[in-house]
Amino acid sequence: MSDPVLELEHLQMHFGALHVTRDVSIEVRPGEVHALIGPNGAGKTTLISQISGQLQPHSGSVILAGENITQLSVAERARRGLSRVFQISNVIQSYSALANVVLAIIGTEDGVWWRWRPALSDTSLADRAMNALAQVGLADKAQSIASDLSYGERRALELAITLAQNPRLLLLDEPMAGVGREESGALTKLLASLKGRVSMLLIEHDMNAVFALADRLTVLIGGAVALTGPPAEIKASPLVRQAYLGEEIQAATGGAA
Amino acid sequence: MNDMNRAAVVNPALKQDLLTGFAVIGALFAALATAQIAGAPYLTSLIGRIAITSIAALSLSFLIGQAGLVSFGHAAPIGIGAYVALMLAAGGTTDLSIQLSAAFILAALIALITGPIALKTRGVTFIMLTLAFAQMFFYVASSLVSWGGDDGMALAQRSTLFGYQILRTDAMLAAFSIALLAVILLANTWMAHTRFGLVLKAMTENERRVAANGFEVNHFLLYAFVIAAGVAAVSGVLLANQANYVSPAYLNWHRSGELIVIVVLGGVGRLPGAVLASALVILFEEFLGHYTEYWKLGLGLTIVAIVLLRGRDLGAFFGVRNQGARP
Ligand SMILES: Nc1ncnc2c1ncn2[C@@H]1O[C@H](COP(=O)(O)OP(=O)(O)OP(=O)(O)O)[C@@H](O)[C@H]1O
Numbered sequence: 001m002s003d004p005v006l007e008l009e010h011l012q013m014h015f016g017a018l019h020v021t022r023d024v025s026i027e028v029r030p031g032e033v034h035a036l037i038g039p040n041g042a043g044k045t046t047l048i049s050q051i052s053g054q055l056q057p058h059s060g061s062v063i064l065a066g067e068n069i070t071q072l073s074v075a076e077r078a079r080r081g082l083s084r085v086f087q088i089s090n091v092i093q094s095y096s097a098l099a100n101v102v103l104a105i106i107g108t109e110d111g112v113w114w115r116w117r118p119a120l121s122d123t124s125l126a127d128r129a130m131n132a133l134a135q136v137g138l139a140d141k142a143q144s145i146a147s148d149l150s151y152g153e154r155r156a157l158e159l160a161i162t163l164a165q166n167p168r169l170l171l172l173d174e175p176m177a178g179v180g181r182e183e184s185g186a187l188t189k190l191l192a193s194l195k196g197r198v199s200m201l202l203i204e205h206d207m208n209a210v211f212a213l214a215d216r217l218t219v220l221i222g223g224a225v226a227l228t229g230p231p232a233e234i235k236a237s238p239l240v241r242q243a244y245l246g247e248e249i250q251a252a253t254g255g256a257a
Numbered sequence: 258m259n260d261m262n263r264a265a266v267v268n269p270a271l272k273q274d275l276l277t278g279f280a281v282i283g284a285l286f287a288a289l290a291t292a293q294i295a296g297a298p299y300l301t302s303l304i305g306r307i308a309i310t311s312i313a314a315l316s317l318s319f320l321i322g323q324a325g326l327v328s329f330g331h332a333a334p335i336g337i338g339a340y341v342a343l344m345l346a347a348g349g350t351t352d353l354s355i356q357l358s359a360a361f362i363l364a365a366l367i368a369l370i371t372g373p374i375a376l377k378t379r380g381v382t383f384i385m386l387t388l389a390f391a392q393m394f395f396y397v398a399s400s401l402v403s404w405g406g407d408d409g410m411a412l413a414q415r416s417t418l419f420g421y422q423i424l425r426t427d428a429m430l431a432a433f434s435i436a437l438l439a440v441i442l443l444a445n446t447w448m449a450h451t452r453f454g455l456v457l458k459a460m461t462e463n464e465r466r467v468a469a470n471g472f473e474v475n476h477f478l479l480y481a482f483v484i485a486a487g488v489a490a491v492s493g494v495l496l497a498n499q500a501n502y503v504s505p506a507y508l509n510w511h512r513s514g515e516l517i518v519i520v521v522l523g524g525v526g527r528l529p530g531a532v533l534a535s536a537l538v539i540l541f542e543e544f545l546g547h548y549t550e551y552w553k554l555g556l557g558l559t560i561v562a563i564v565l566l567r568g569r570d571l572g573a574f575f576g577v578r579n580q581g582a583r584p
């Protein structure tokens with residue numbers, strides 16, 4: 001079995017008196033969709049932030065493809081292939097969809113001198129950006145200003161931004177939240193089509209999406225890992241059903257579980 | 258990828274920005290020619306001052322508009338440039354190729370030291386820190402007793418270029434300043450449309466997104482801070498020549514404030530607007546300044562009037578569009 005893409009080793013973090021991450025150790029394997037579920041306030045977003053670098057754990061380490069990245073900046077982690085879709089939509093509102101993706105692509109370019117080359121009139125950049133936009137179904141909105149897009153379209157745009165960076169690991173913080181039923185279905189399909197090619201750590205409250213996508217799940221409760229395992233095992237666990245899932249699982253599996 | 262998508266990608270804004278820039282430069286040259294033909298030496302020197310101030314305003318407009326950094330210490334690099342010219346000229350090194358590079362490099366190096374400290378903060382704290390650093394250099398300049406201390410000192414001789422006395426008359430100085438302004442305006446416009454410009458502009462709106470894209474936000478802001486300081490120092494060398502004199506007054510915080518006023522008046526981020534606003538402020542200073550000590554009151558009232566009347570700023574007033582890699 002090949003080495004994990006991501007390993008979290010004994011992460012601990014506090015917000016003042018609030019122990020928000022309690023000795024969390026998780027691994028994401030290559031090509032795997034690993035879902036992170038848990039009730040509101042369980043510390044899922046905080047954990048993602050420690051992986052992508054916006055927050056520093058107080059102890060423990062974050063290891064990406066064998067390299068310890070715990071001390072690296074957000075930008076350095078991004079250049080090593082960590083790409084995050086934020087829980088609260090986060091794009092450059094005044095830029096066109098295309099420019100947002102172009103910006104993401106040049107973030108992956110190496111060297112210094114590229115900076116003095118033109119950006120938006122570079123057709124090879126634009127081609128790559130259009131490709132990413134087409135993947136998420138936004139090709140015809142390429143020239144639209146991001147603030148004019150619908151919420152669902154902006155979520156899709158964020159996905160295009162991350163895809164354009166050819167990430168090693170996609171960190172998805174509730175990509176379906178606030179998105180309409182139809183768009184959420186399309187988004188699930190899109191993520192399913194990426195399965196196997198990109199490793200993903202997926203936070204999602206929509207259990208239909210989670211069980212449709214996840215290879216393994218980790219349940220986080222009160223900042224600690226309650227359980228990790230394949231979907232069947234999670235569905236069957238009385239602990240998890242009691243603490244969190246219950247009705248949602250029944251809904252997702254038509255009450256058969 | 259089909260041709261339709263391609264065509265849409267080419268940025269028409271760049272062409273527009275270049276045309277506006279050329280128009281502004283052309284107008285300055287035309288005004289200079291008119292002043293020469295009409296035999297108005299006073300007007301000639303005024304145009305020179307406008308061009309020189311425009312270079313400084315342009316660099317600050319870039320910093321505020323493109324990088325979102327409001328520096329209240331921009332007089333410092335200007336003053337540093339002026340002192341470099343003074344000291345080099347006193348030592349007999351009058352060549353502009355050396356003076357301009359030395360001024361640019363020294364101011365850039367100093368910005369490379371003060372920048373990372375100031376950039377630990379944002380907003381009002383950043384403004385106060387840049388002001389504090391500039392005040393420090395003001396006192397340093399005042400304490401240079403052998404260079405005239407508080408009073409300053411006359412320039413030994415005007416700068417030359419490759420042995421030619423290219424700044425001998427005020428008209429030549431004005432023409433050289435306008436030419437330099439043109440180069441800087443072009444470089445600045447072009448930079449706004451590079452990858453660097455696209456990243457910088459995005460940072461002013463959303464640093465978190467830009468960092469998540471893999472850009473080290475503070476590095477980019479530091480580049481902008483350093484470049485702006487270097488360009489301001491270039492205007493300082495010209496200023497020393499224009500006045501034939503250098504004193505700590507060039508580093509006074511009033512000067513930094515006046516530059517911010519010019520940038521705001523011209524429209525933040527509107528590069529040609531900064532040139533128009535420089536002209537307006539200098540003309541005000543000259544003509545109202547003759548009648549009253551309180552010309553700044555008149556300037557203030559005019560700014561208020563413009564903002565109220567137009568609901569916008571001077572750049573928009575003259576139809577100068579906002580700059581930047583705006584898709
Ligand atoms: N910057 C902060 N300072 C203090 N407390 C915080 C901060 N950010 C989050 N918290 C707290 O940490 C806990 C975990 O928050 P987090 O956002 O990680 O939860 P979550 O699992 O993502 O929840 P949700 O499902 O609602 O998104 C919450 O109690 C929250 O109030």
Ligand SMILES: [Mg+2]
Nearest residue numbers: 044045046087
């Ligand atoms: Mg959350």
